[in-house]
Amino acid sequence: MPTDKTMISVRGLDKTFTLHTQGGTVIPVFSGLNLDVNAGECVALAGSSGSGKSSLICSLYGNYRPQNGSVSIRHEGGMVDITTATPRQVLDIRKTTMGYVSQFLRVVPRVPALDVVAEPLVALTGDLEAARDRAAFLLKRLNIPSALWSLPPATFSGGEQQRVNIARGFSLEYPVLLLDEPTASLDAENRRVVVGLINEAKARGTAVVGIFHDEEVRDLVADRLFEMRSFKEAA
């Protein structure tokens, strides 16, 4: 049952895709999914490829639109259902409450790495200098050479882009954090840095939902596993 420590509360969530370009084929993803995540807790989504882990993360972020059910996020003291919130409310939740680190960095032309990382914090506080200081701290911690900070990440390697993406997700101390394979293409040293960042966020009370294919990383950050299989079969 949800309590006052609950940061995410999912009830009866159904997600299907209807492919109109392929004769209206309906692809069920999950059905009747319930999940509560408390402050300071990290839940790792478990299940084989195609079991709907990324779709659940996207539904939590308000990116995918589920067919039924609710996704309540604790936002400014109250629980807001992101599936029925107005676009403006969803933007506000993403701005202040909920961060998301996707598998791939979406590069913006001409914007240097430092500003890509600083952007969420600038949007919130308007303080460019402080946000750049924070961005520099994170990029350094994630072992991105300072020579790269002023360059747009479009030409960076996959691992470098992913670290820029992680730095961006941690630029703000979000109360809720969604992570989609944050360590997929990182070496051991950088995996340890990411584990450190996640555990520090948990210690501050951040609720984390993540997909971690790397079992070592998963064991170091996750408090429990959430098995997707039963909701897939129900769909």
Add this chain to the structure above:
Amino acid sequence: MTTLPHPMIRVRGITKKYGEMIGCRDISFDLWPGEVMGIVGESGSGKSTLLGCLSGRLEPTTGSVGYASREFGDIDVHGCAEPVRRKLLRTELGVVHQNPRDGLRLGVTAGANLGERLMSVGARHYGDIRAEALKWLAEVEIEAGRIDHFPKTFSGGMQQRLQIACNLITQPRIVFMDENTGGLDVSVQARLLELLRNLVSRLGLSVIIVTHDLAVARLLAHRLMVMQRGQVVETGLTDQVLDDPQHPYTQLLVSSILQA
């Protein structure tokens, strides 16, 4: 970012008919300060007609466009007197045309193009106007030395940036843009997009942008409206519409994107 207690623009039931032809049908939405709304859809789907109705240049057959004006308070863009509407178009509303030649006077200098809009709102001091014109040339990354040149000697991308500067110089709060990045080479387009992103977040502008290019929409717009045959078939946050499109037409659009 300024937080107003109510939306910058309220659109209710806008329908525009050309005789028996439907330009756009029954369109309603609210846009808040600092929000960018993208309108996408095939040619002839009513995007530009809708843009014309929203900016007050085209009279809708039915429906209303309410605007929270700095000077006039809450007003009905189509119900107000013609001089008020014309004043709004010179001051608080900006319209960046698809073709910069429609928004600029090519036979007078860049500085005069910028100064003209300032003078239309009462600026008279030559030094002030010149200083403001130079400031806005710098904002859109045009060298100060080009201020006395005619825009017809500018490249297409520079003309487009000059047109944007001409609109922003009177500090509008809503800017309407029609396909402004189409036809530019990719590096110029990237520069224009970055410029727009910066200006929107720094100045808290509300922008309504019509585009064919879904990548442009993803970069610039917070929200998207997808139009087909004069109607809005899907609307939502940009990432919702592009990542989890629901309507058959939106799915077709998204699946037609070329991957670079």
